[in-house]
Amino acid sequence: MIKMIKILIVDDQELFREGLFTLLSVQEDFQVVGQAGNGEEALLEVAKSHPEIVLMDLRMPILAGVDATQRISQQYPQTKVIVLTTFDEDELVFDALHAGAVGYLLKDVSPEKLFEAIRSASRGEYYLLPTITAKVMAEFTRMPRISKKPFNELLENLSRRELEILKMVSIGLSNKEIALQLVIAEGTVKNHLTSIFNKLDARDRMHAVLIAKENGLL
Numbered sequence: 001m002i003k004m005i006k007i008l009i010v011d012d013q014e015l016f017r018e019g020l021f022t023l024l025s026v027q028e029d030f031q032v033v034g035q036a037g038n039g040e041e042a043l044l045e046v047a048k049s050h051p052e053i054v055l056m057d058l059r060m061p062i063l064a065g066v067d068a069t070q071r072i073s074q075q076y077p078q079t080k081v082i083v084l085t086t087f088d089e090d091e092l093v094f095d096a097l098h099a100g101a102v103g104y105l106l107k108d109v110s111p112e113k114l115f116e117a118i119r120s121a122s123r124g125e126y127y128l129l130p131t132i133t134a135k136v137m138a139e140f141t142r143m144p145r146i147s148k149k150p151f152n153e154l155l156e157n158l159s160r161r162e163l164e165i166l167k168m169v170s171i172g173l174s175n176k177e178i179a180l181q182l183v184i185a186e187g188t189v190k191n192h193l194t195s196i197f198n199k200l201d202a203r204d205r206m207h208a209v210l211i212a213k214e215n216g217l218l
Contacts, residue, residue, distance in 0.1 A: 002028060002029050003029065004029060004030070004031045005029055005030055005031065005052050005053060005118060005119070005122045006031050006033045006049065006050070006051045006052045006053070007024060007030055007031065007032050007033065007051055007052070007053045007054075007055065007118065008032075008033060008034045008035070008036065008042065008045050008046060008049065008051035008053070008054045008055070009021060009024075009032060009034070009035045009036070009055050010035070010036045010037075010038075010039070010041075010042040010045075010054060010055060010056045010057055010060070010065070010068070011035075011037070011055075011057040011060070011084075012037050012038055012057060012059075012060040012061060013057075014037070016107075017035045017037075020055065020084075021035065023111055023114075024118075027115060029119075030115075030118065033045075033049040033050075033051050034048070034049045034051065037060070038060040038061050038062040038063055038068075039056075039060060039062065039063030039064055039065060039067055039068025039071075040062045040063040040068075041062075042054065042056070042063075042068050042072070043063075043068060043071060043072065043075075046072055046075075046076050046079055047076075050076075050079070051079055052078070052079065052080065052122055053079070053080050053081075053082060053118050053121055053122060054069075054072060054079060054080070054081045054082070055082055055084045055118075056068065056069055056081050056082065056083050056084065056085075056101070057083075057084060057085050058083060058085040058087060058092055058096065059085070059087065065083065065085070065096070066092070066095045066096055066099050067099075069081045069083070069096060069099040069100055069101050070099035070100060072100070073099060073100025073101075074100070080102045080103075080121040080122070080124075081099075081100060081101045081102065081103075082101065082102065082103035082104075082105060082117055082118065082121055082127070083096045083101045083103065083104045083105065084105050084106075084107060084109075084114070085104075085105075085106065085107065086106065086107050088104075088106055088131065088132065088135075090135055093132055093135050093136065094135075094136075097136065102121050102125075102126050102127065103117045103120070103121055103126065103127040103128065104128055104129070104132045105117055105127075105129060106129070109129065113129070116174055116176060120174055120175070125174075125175065125204075125205065126204055126205050126206055127174060128172055128206075129172055130171055130172035130173075131172075132172070133170070133171065133172035134172075136206065157199040157200075158196065158199060158200075158217070161182075161192060162192055162195060162196050162199075163217065164182070165178055165182075165189060165192050165193065165196065166196055166208060166209065166212055166217070166218065167218055168181065169193070169205050169208070169209055170209045170212070170213070170218050175189045175190060175193070193205070193208075196208055200212070
């Protein structure tokens with residue numbers, strides 16, 4: 001039986017919402033459970049339909065996307081927000097991620113990348129395009145060091161394959177893309193990532209990359 005991913009579309013442009021609804025509805029594992037024209041409507045829809053994924057525009061009337069993302073993340077932690085917007089200004093990217101978004105996509109993204117982002121978020125993974133990842137990593141390099149482990153211990157703990165996968169994560173590749181490049185199963189990539197997180201005491205993909213960069217592993 002196919003696991004259905006329940007999706008809420010939030011955008012102030014009705015024509016864009018309808019087009020996105022049509023695009024998503026042809027995927028057999030997607031179920032669009034609602035639409036909203038601003039962040040306030042989005043909160044009401046989340047409470048009513050309990051979507052697993054919210055596709056969130058940022059610049060909307062009444063309640064903007066960043067504020068709505070923060071409130072959804074706090075009140076409904078099981079619901080994951082993916083930003084889908086026209087804008088990629090650094091401040092918007094960082095504000096959205098700090099608010100709890102697990103993905104950040106631009107509206108000119110390919111349908112395949114959008115589908116992959118939704119499925120990745122459903123699996124509990126972050127999904128950022130390489131251009132967005134570059135912005136995040138540039139910001140991370142200006143942050144204080146956070147690793148509690150010495151460099152030599154980190155280097156010794158990670159296998160050559162784990163370092164290879166971590167480098168691919170750092171440039172924004174998804175699990176599927178990593179698996180294709182390394183000619184291994186996607187589940188094997190996930191197992192390697194779990195091992196990496198444990199060895200680095202990392203919470204998630206971005207945290208692992210930050211620790212690795214701060215310690216000279218990348």
